[in-house]
Amino acid sequence: MMPTDGFHLVSRLAEIPAAAWDRLAGSQVCLSHAYLDTLEQTGCVGGRTGWTPRHATLWRSGELVAAMPLYIKQHSYGEYVFDWAWADAYQRHGLDYYPKWLCALPFTPIPGQRLLGRTADDRRGLLDKLLTLAADSGLSSLHILFPDEDEGQWMTDAGLLLRQGVQFHWQNAGYTGFEDFLAGLNHEKRKKIRQERRRAAEHGLTLRWLDGHSATAADWRFFHRCYATTYALHRSTPYLNEDFFTELARRLPTRVRLLLAERDGAALAGAFFLCDDKALYGRYWGSTASFPFLHFELCYYQAIAYCIEHGLDRFEGGAQGEHKLSRGLLPVLTRSAHWIADPRFRDAVDRYLARETEGIGFYLDELAERSPFRSPGGS
Numbered sequence: 001m002m003p004t005d006g007f008h009l010v011s012r013l014a015e016i017p018a019a020a021w022d023r024l025a026g027s028q029v030c031l032s033h034a035y036l037d038t039l040e041q042t043g044c045v046g047g048r049t050g051w052t053p054r055h056a057t058l059w060r061s062g063e064l065v066a067a068m069p070l071y072i073k074q075h076s077y078g079e080y081v082f083d084w085a086w087a088d089a090y091q092r093h094g095l096d097y098y099p100k101w102l103c104a105l106p107f108t109p110i111p112g113q114r115l116l117g118r119t120a121d122d123r124r125g126l127l128d129k130l131l132t133l134a135a136d137s138g139l140s141s142l143h144i145l146f147p148d149e150d151e152g153q154w155m156t157d158a159g160l161l162l163r164q165g166v167q168f169h170w171q172n173a174g175y176t177g178f179e180d181f182l183a184g185l186n187h188e189k190r191k192k193i194r195q196e197r198r199r200a201a202e203h204g205l206t207l208r209w210l211d212g213h214s215a216t217a218a219d220w221r222f223f224h225r226c227y228a229t230t231y232a233l234h235r236s237t238p239y240l241n242e243d244f245f246t247e248l249a250r251r252l253p254t255r256v257r258l259l260l261a262e263r264d265g266a267a268l269a270g271a272f273f274l275c276d277d278k279a280l281y282g283r284y285w286g287s288t289a290s291f292p293f294l295h296f297e298l299c300y301y302q303a304i305a306y307c308i309e310h311g312l313d314r315f316e317g318g319a320q321g322e323h324k325l326s327r328g329l330l331p332v333l334t335r336s337a338h339w340i341a342d343p344r345f346r347d348a349v350d351r352y353l354a355r356e357t358e359g360i361g362f363y364l365d366e367l368a369e370r371s372p373f374r375s376p377g378g379s
Contacts, residue, residue, distance in 0.1 A: 066117035212253025226286025
């Protein structure tokens with residue numbers, strides 16, 4: 001039975017009507033009911049994963065007026081905002097950092113709204129309820145990852161500590177084609193990209209874009225093997241299983257993209273993207289063997305070309321990755337908001353973030369001086 005009024009936590013997204021959630025989420029693919037519910041239905045979150053869903057909802061007269069994806073976390077994996085040092089400090093003082101509250105898109109560092117609501121007042125009202133919940137829960141902390149700029153200000157005003165980060169995004173300046181994009185880069189970067197693309201082409205692979213309608217179960221099986229191999233090479237465990245990719249493709253066929261690199265009809269490498277009406281989002285890649293420069297071709301150059309061809313505004317290259325700068329992706333400031341229960345640790349984190357923020361400012365200034373684009377009148 002669904003709630004009728006007030007603030008409620010929901011332990012399974014399937015308990016909330018998809019249409020009611022999606023009316024609040026809008027076009028944000030990773031905030032869609034289908035995306036978040038697929039993570040739960042395929043066991044990528046919930047159970048023993050350390051991600052326990054407790055989605056925050058606000059109801060009025062039986063209608064869902066505000067919501068946010070919320071989890072109780074038993075670790076800090078899959079977040080892309082690193083608080084391991086904070087957890088270690090708690091442990092060294094004999095305190096429990098885990099479990100903690102986390103508002104985030106699991107395994108997905110895509111910035112955007114985190115407070116979903118019909119109106120700004122509804123969204124801010126949900127934040128107030130969330131802070132009361134955190135304070136009364138006895139848990140160490142609450143973390144809201146990659147909110148948009150307006151929400152970041154609301155969270156600062158509410159007393160949360162704001163942390164800054166940097167991602168690299170490509171912006172479409174109305175390019176007519178990939179060569180038009182290259183023409184805007186300085187000579188050194190233009191030459192480097194052309195060299196890398198030639199080296200990738202020497203592998204003799206055929207590239208094929210697929211979506212959820214055209215990709216087969218065998219395609220997703222192959223890609224999951226590539227994805228798992230990439231994690232294994234980094235001595236890590238993959239977060240997503242094969243069922244997630246196949247089920248997401250079934251539920252959101254127009255929002256997934258799979259780029260396969262093939263030889264004689266056999267797939268040898270692949271890259272997975274998410275897509276909405278405005279942007280392409282780079283997520284995962286992998287290959288069955290070493291193909292020098294193929295990663296850059298599939299994950300960046302083909303993605304940029306796709307955005308140009310389909311009139312998308314931007315390509316978001318994911319978390320971190322300063323090497324993306326020389327390939328035409330520019331730095332973008334991201335943010336996260338943090339509430340720490342213990343006042344001693346809250347003060348320590350506040351001082352740490354002040355120093356870190358100053359460093360981020362210097363870093364952005366340095367990146368601006370290394371822009372890959374031609375200066376006015378340059379070559």
